Structures are given as structure tokens and as C-alpha cells.
Amino acid sequence: MNDTLQHKTRNHKQNAESRPIQLFAAIFLITILLIAITLLPLWRHPHWLIRGMDFPRLQFAVLAIILLLGQFLFPDLGKTTSWALISLTLACFVWQSWWIAPYTRLWPVEVQTTKDSNPDRLLSIMTANVLTPNHNAQALLNVVNEHHPDVLVTLESDQWWQDQLDTLASEMPYSIKCPLDNLYGMHVYSRLPLDESEINFLVEDDVPSMHSLLKLRTGDAVRMIFLHPAPPSPTENPESSERDAELVIVARSIVDSDQPIVVTGDLNDVAWSPTTRLFRKLSGLIDPRVGRGMFNTFHAGYPFVRWPLDHIFHSRHFTLKSMKRLPPIGSDHFAIFTELSYTPVQGAVQQGLEADRSDRSWSTSIAEKQNVSEADVPSPGE
Numbered sequence: 001m002n003d004t005l006q007h008k009t010r011n012h013k014q015n016a017e018s019r020p021i022q023l024f025a026a027i028f029l030i031t032i033l034l035i036a037i038t039l040l041p042l043w044r045h046p047h048w049l050i051r052g053m054d055f056p057r058l059q060f061a062v063l064a065i066i067l068l069l070g071q072f073l074f075p076d077l078g079k080t081t082s083w084a085l086i087s088l089t090l091a092c093f094v095w096q097s098w099w100i101a102p103y104t105r106l107w108p109v110e111v112q113t114t115k116d117s118n119p120d121r122l123l124s125i126m127t128a129n130v131l132t133p134n135h136n137a138q139a140l141l142n143v144v145n146e147h148h149p150d151v152l153v154t155l156e157s158d159q160w161w162q163d164q165l166d167t168l169a170s171e172m173p174y175s176i177k178c179p180l181d182n183l184y185g186m187h188v189y190s191r192l193p194l195d196e197s198e199i200n201f202l203v204e205d206d207v208p209s210m211h212s213l214l215k216l217r218t219g220d221a222v223r224m225i226f227l228h229p230a231p232p233s234p235t236e237n238p239e240s241s242e243r244d245a246e247l248v249i250v251a252r253s254i255v256d257s258d259q260p261i262v263v264t265g266d267l268n269d270v271a272w273s274p275t276t277r278l279f280r281k282l283s284g285l286i287d288p289r290v291g292r293g294m295f296n297t298f299h300a301g302y303p304f305v306r307w308p309l310d311h312i313f314h315s316r317h318f319t320l321k322s323m324k325r326l327p328p329i330g331s332d333h334f335a336i337f338t339e340l341s342y343t344p345v346q347g348a349v350q351q352g353l354e355a356d357r358s359d360r361s362w363s364t365s366i367a368e369k370q371n372v373s374e375a376d377v378p379s380p381g382e
Helices: 002-042 048-054 057-073 080-103 137-147 159-168 241-254 274-283 357-370
Strands: 122-129 151-155 174-178 186-190 194-200 209-215 221-227 261-266 310-314 318-325 336-342
Touching: 002 048, 002 057, 002 080, 057 080, 122 137, 122 261, 122 310, 137 159, 151 159, 151 261, 159 186, 174 194, 174 209, 186 194, 186 209, 186 221, 221 241, 241 261, 241 274, 241 357, 274 310, 274 357, 310 336
Parallel strands: 122 151, 221 261
Antiparallel strands: 122 336, 151 186, 174 186, 194 209, 209 221, 261 310, 318 336
């Protein structure tokens, strides 16, 4: 009886002693994984797995916080290994946070809030990836009827969606239509006149972009660009090269333009990625989300895994009246509603990111890899 009791006591003691070792091993392995996924995007290789690490930086930062808590709660902080893990995890947290910090209220805004109350200067835009299999068109139409955007752009809209959206024609008589069944259909409906409209397949033969000249109520003309490049993924493009090339040549096509410009759409890239930052640097366009929030639009069905994939960028001619993410419409994306004010004088002091020599060199290599050029991009109004 005593032998059995001693055996159980010995096993219990051994299990108790092994738990800290197992905990340390788990923390060690997760920390190594965090370091790997933090360092991987530094490599500019366009493979989808590497570029995909640009997306969940917020989630990686949260993981780093959880790890730090576990490391500090670990009893043996005197060991060099434990402090090394803490230092590396803290470095990962700081690095991941650096990318996403501009999309929090801790950062100064890049686009000023408008001081102009003239409604004729307003341009409101709703950007909505509707998801082709989603047939809850009434949800989108309800949101449109509630917010009355001047411009509605839909992504992934096929012929069925076009038939539903055509009911807007009486109020939004100007349109550009490209219904496709490959998840890259695109439609634009507008209350304001659209001139010199063109549908162009800039990089891939089945992925359209739209270009037009929109006339504001003041009579001023705005160059509008609507984009939806294909994402890097194992089921679509194994690399981000096509997406990156489309962003680069559009950016390079407008960098020297004095026109008021708005670019919007589902870029299949997060706001803080190196390629979206490159787009902003090359184009000179500014981002109304900076200093205001992430406005995560995808995935609508998973609150803990969301990223800002639907974007709007504009020239310094505009300031911001409002921007908000809209209620669900049955899609895997939320729609975004933005009200800009055409205020060139107030907006002139606004400043975005600036490109350096390495950015321009990188953009050239991206474009050359796909054999495309900014000369391929339509330039209405010029």
C-alpha cells in the first residue's frame, strides 16, 4: 500500500515538474513561429504565401501581446533564454504595430476634415464588393436608397446583378457596365455625368478596370478610376505580380497629373502592405483612413479575421466630410461610403507618402515583369 502511494506521489511530482518545461517549449515554438511570420514579408518575393503575411498584422500583434503575457508569467525569468524570447517577441510586436498604427486614432489624419458646407462641392461614393453568388440585391439597394451616393461602384457583379441594379437607372442615369461571371464583373452607376468612359483590361485579359471623367455639380471634372485586381492566392494567381503591376502602372499614370483624381475599388491588398504603400507613394494620392481607423471590409462573416481590402484614395483637391463602413449586404465584404468635398485651397496643405529612388526602381521591375506600362492606362480629360 505504501509502495503504491509513493509511486503515485512520485508520478504527480514528475508531472508537476514537467509542466513548466512543456509550457516553455510551447512558448518557445510559438515565439519562433511569430518571428518567422514577421520576417517573411521583408522578402519581396511575390508568392501568395509570403505576400499573405502582410494581411493579418493586427492579429500578429495581438498574438505577440498574448505571448508576452505568457512569457512574463513564466516563473523562471532569470534565464537568458527567457529574456531573449521576451525581447524578440516585443520587437515583433513593435514591428507589426508600426505598419498598422497609421490606421488608428493614435496617428495624425492625412486628409483634413472639410470646412466647406457647400453641398454642390460634395462627391459621395459607395464601393461594394457584392459577391457574385450572393443574390440579396435588396440589401444593397436598401443601403443605396438610405445613403443616396452620387456614385455606386460594384465589384463581382454579373449579369444577374446588372439586372437588379438597373432599377437605379431613373435616379442614377449614368453608368459603365461590365458584367462577368468570373468574379471580376464591375458596374458603376452615377447621379453625376460620366464622360470619356472606358473599360480597360490593364494586366489580365479577364480582369477589367474602369476609367471616366465625372462632372461635379460645380462643373469641375474629376478623373475616376475603378479597380479590382486579382489577389495572390493558391486558387487564383499564385503570385501577387499581376495585382502589383496594375497598381504600379495606374499610380505612375497619374503622378504628374494636375487633375482631381479618385481611385476606388477592391484592391485585394491591405492598406498597410508594401505594395499599397508603393501605390500611394508613386501616385501622390492620399488616404482618408489614416488617423481615423482601419474600416475593415473583409471578411464580413468573421469578426476576428478582418482586413481593409476595399479602398478609396484621392488627390489633394479633396477633403473629407465623412467615411463609414455600412451594414452587411449578404456579401463577404462590407460596403464603404465616403463623402469627399472638392476644396482645392484647403486640401493643398495635405501631404501623403513620397517615393524615393528605391521605390521607383522597384515599381519599374514590377511593371517590366508583366510587360505593362503606365501608357496602357486611359487618361480621360487629358
